[in-house]
Amino acid sequence: MSGGSDGVLTGLATWTENLSEQAYAYLLLVPAFLVLLLFAFWPLASAIRMSFFADVLTGGQLGEFSGITNYVQLLTNTNALAPAAFVDPSFQTPVLEQALFMTILFAVLSVTGETLLGFLYAMLMKAEYKGRRLVRLLIILPWAIPIVIQGMIFFLLFRPGYGLLTEPLQQLGIFSNLPLNTTFDSFVIVTVADIWKTSAFMALLILAGLESVNQDLYEVADVMGASRWQRFRYITFPLVFPVLMVAMLFRTMGALRVYGIIESTTVGCSTVPSMTCLVTQFMFGSATLYGSAAAVSVLIAIVVGLFIMVYLGFIRRSNQSLGLA
Amino acid sequence: MSIDARNHDDAETFDGSGDGTGDEENKSRIARWADDWIQNPEKAYAVMLVFLGGVLLTTSLFPLYWLFNVSMAPPGQTDIPLLPTTIDLSVFIQVFQQVPFARFMFNSLFYAFTVTVFVLLVGSLAGYAFGRLEFRGKTPLLFSLLVLSFFPPATLFIPLFRAFNQQVPMLGLFTLPVEIYGTPGAVVTPLSAFTMPLAIFILTTFYGQIPDGLEDAARVEGTTRLGALFRVIMPLSAPGVATAGILTFITVYTEFFFSFLMTGNSAAEWAPVVDGVIAFQTQYTVRYDLQAAASLIAIVPVAILVVVAQDKIISGLTQGALKE
Numbered sequence: 001m002s003g004g005s006d007g008v009l010t011g012l013a014t015w016t017e018n019l020s021e022q023a024y025a026y027l028l029l030v031p032a033f034l035v036l037l038l039f040a041f042w043p044l045a046s047a048i049r050m051s052f053f054a055d056v057l058t059g060g061q062l063g064e065f066s067g068i069t070n071y072v073q074l075l076t077n078t079n080a081l082a083p084a085a086f087v088d089p090s091f092q093t094p095v096l097e098q099a100l101f102m103t104i105l106f107a108v109l110s111v112t113g114e115t116l117l118g119f120l121y122a123m124l125m126k127a128e129y130k131g132r133r134l135v136r137l138l139i140i141l142p143w144a145i146p147i148v149i150q151g152m153i154f155f156l157l158f159r160p161g162y163g164l165l166t167e168p169l170q171q172l173g174i175f176s177n178l179p180l181n182t183t184f185d186s187f188v189i190v191t192v193a194d195i196w197k198t199s200a201f202m203a204l205l206i207l208a209g210l211e212s213v214n215q216d217l218y219e220v221a222d223v224m225g226a227s228r229w230q231r232f233r234y235i236t237f238p239l240v241f242p243v244l245m246v247a248m249l250f251r252t253m254g255a256l257r258v259y260g261i262i263e264s265t266t267v268g269c270s271t272v273p274s275m276t277c278l279v280t281q282f283m284f285g286s287a288t289l290y291g292s293a294a295a296v297s298v299l300i301a302i303v304v305g306l307f308i309m310v311y312l313g314f315i316r317r318s319n320q321s322l323g324l325a
Numbered sequence: 326m327s328i329d330a331r332n333h334d335d336a337e338t339f340d341g342s343g344d345g346t347g348d349e350e351n352k353s354r355i356a357r358w359a360d361d362w363i364q365n366p367e368k369a370y371a372v373m374l375v376f377l378g379g380v381l382l383t384t385s386l387f388p389l390y391w392l393f394n395v396s397m398a399p400p401g402q403t404d405i406p407l408l409p410t411t412i413d414l415s416v417f418i419q420v421f422q423q424v425p426f427a428r429f430m431f432n433s434l435f436y437a438f439t440v441t442v443f444v445l446l447v448g449s450l451a452g453y454a455f456g457r458l459e460f461r462g463k464t465p466l467l468f469s470l471l472v473l474s475f476f477p478p479a480t481l482f483i484p485l486f487r488a489f490n491q492q493v494p495m496l497g498l499f500t501l502p503v504e505i506y507g508t509p510g511a512v513v514t515p516l517s518a519f520t521m522p523l524a525i526f527i528l529t530t531f532y533g534q535i536p537d538g539l540e541d542a543a544r545v546e547g548t549t550r551l552g553a554l555f556r557v558i559m560p561l562s563a564p565g566v567a568t569a570g571i572l573t574f575i576t577v578y579t580e581f582f583f584s585f586l587m588t589g590n591s592a593a594e595w596a597p598v599v600d601g602v603i604a605f606q607t608q609y610t611v612r613y614d615l616q617a618a619a620s621l622i623a624i625v626p627v628a629i630l631v632v633v634a635q636d637k638i639i640s641g642l643t644q645g646a647l648k649e
């Protein structure tokens with residue numbers, strides 16, 4: 001013990017050694033939750049508060065306290081300044097309803113695609129062969145492409161007239177001649193673009209799960225004469241399940257908040273209006289409608305929350321059926 | 326389904342174009358393969374995997390190839406052919422000449438590195454508590470991390486923007502002593518908070534899977550509580566830690582919303598790398614070739630990180646580590 005700081009550290013170590021398990025747990029959580037409180041929970045609470053104040057068109061200010069007016073206007077489609085979406089040509093469907101439908105469809109399709117592709121990729125990354133390092137790198141790379149560039153890639157592929165894929169797909173009768181302005185085509189493009197990019201995220205997490213399976217278990221299974229399917233069903237799958245659920249949970253939440261790829265492919269929020277599109281349009285549109293933007297965010301959070309509840313219920317049930325805690 | 330090609334030498338599936346000189350030989354070769362596969366179904370699986378892998382990699386790599394293709398097209402051309410007409414690598418130098426692209430890259434690398442180190446450290450403490458300790462309020466606290474991800478990040482922008490500009494007090498309690506808008510702090514702090522939940526969930530899952538016996542053994546040998554986390558739990562969960570690290574790093578490196586709105590527009594004002602890429606887009610012209618080249622350059626640091634970090638994504642629990 002030469003310096004004073006050594007003494008302090010030892011003192012601190014001794015102090016933590018003597019804490020109860022519960023107190024030690026809380027101590028470990030303090031740094032993370034302090035950061036979250038300041039830079040996530042507090043701004044979140046202020047945004048929720050904002051949703052109860054009236055919009056002011058200019059100057060980025062909040063109006064008078066208006067209770068649930070913003071919510072009522074949004075839900076009854078009576079907000080005159082709400083952004084228009086052109087999905088339904090008759091303009092009869094409320095924009096919120098269109099956004100809800102689009103977003104949930106997008107989330108279901110993209111997360112399903114990403115999970116399946118991610119699993120295949122993960123197995124490709126797990127198997128041992130020459131050149132595996134390169135394959136792993138190539139699989140992960142698409143995820144490292146900024147969304148703006150990803151948008152450019154797909155824009156140039158589907159550009160009307162010139163895009164490499166515009167004409168062939170049009171001749172096959174799949175796409176129209178303006179794929180980036182047609183809701184169905186754009187929706188497909190955005191979904192494919194998302195699956196292309198984000199499968200790597202899934203693959204990486206599933207791979208980490210596969211690599212954490214204790215190899216001894218496979219030896220035991222071999223000794224007991226387990227079939228390939230049994231090995232997968234009773235060893236690989238249950239052990240990968242928790243991390244697969246984390247991956248799917250976060251991907252679903254991400255997909256339900258889809259926005260960047262819609263803007264960057266130049267598809268635009270009027271062609272494929274996602275729920276987050278509405279927030280950005282209210283917040284940074286021609287008028288700065290902070291109150292309504294915040295109210296949309298809260299509605300989105302409620303939808304995502306309901307979705308996640310279903311998920312968690314499913315996880316709990318499957319955990320029981322898999323015999324896990 | 327778990328493909329286990331370890332014990333088999335599948336070299337022949339990779340260099341199929343061997344020395345086949347005649348039909349006879351080819352036939353017997355195919356017959357030999359068929360026999361071999363019937364006797365060792367594992368080999369057939371491996372071949373299927375190679376085929377499937379080839380298809381997947383092609384579709385996954387096509388947009389990257391396309392990006393290279395775009396970078397080779399002459400300025401202003403938007404009709405990009407399937408094969409580049411000329412190969413002129415000077416665009417990759419022009420990227421650095423026209424804008425201070427290296428500085429843009431440095432800014433984003435700085436954000437990504439700082440956030441990743443911080444999140445792994447702080448997230449590990451929390452992940453250890455959630456994954457290995459019992460305490461009251463565990464489930465609600467874990468759930469609160471999820472609730473954050475219910476909201477679109479844009480929602481949090483206005484309050485943070487105002488607080489960072491010293492317009493409103495943080496938590497409604499104290500005004501920040503200095504204006505941090507336009508400094509790296511205005512990017513690093515919110516991005517740390519947003520990437521934290523996923524990192525904590527990953528680390529919780531992996532730390533929770535390490536058997537108690539291993540930690541107890543280290544504790545008996547005199548390791549402190551914190552020491553056990555950093556010397557036993559973290560190394561054994563290397564795949565999880567590396568994955569959380571890679572995911573956090575890439576998320577921050579390519580982030581655009583906060584890093585764009587919380588900083589100035591020029592590289593010297595801490596603008597992120599994506600700002601550098603779209604700097605080739607002016608009101609009148611878009612230099613797709615330079616944008617594509619810049620994006621390919623911007624991927625290089627991530628590629629290096631992935632190559633280095635992926636060696637950690639191998640089984641941490643090797644033979645003998647687990648003798649319960």
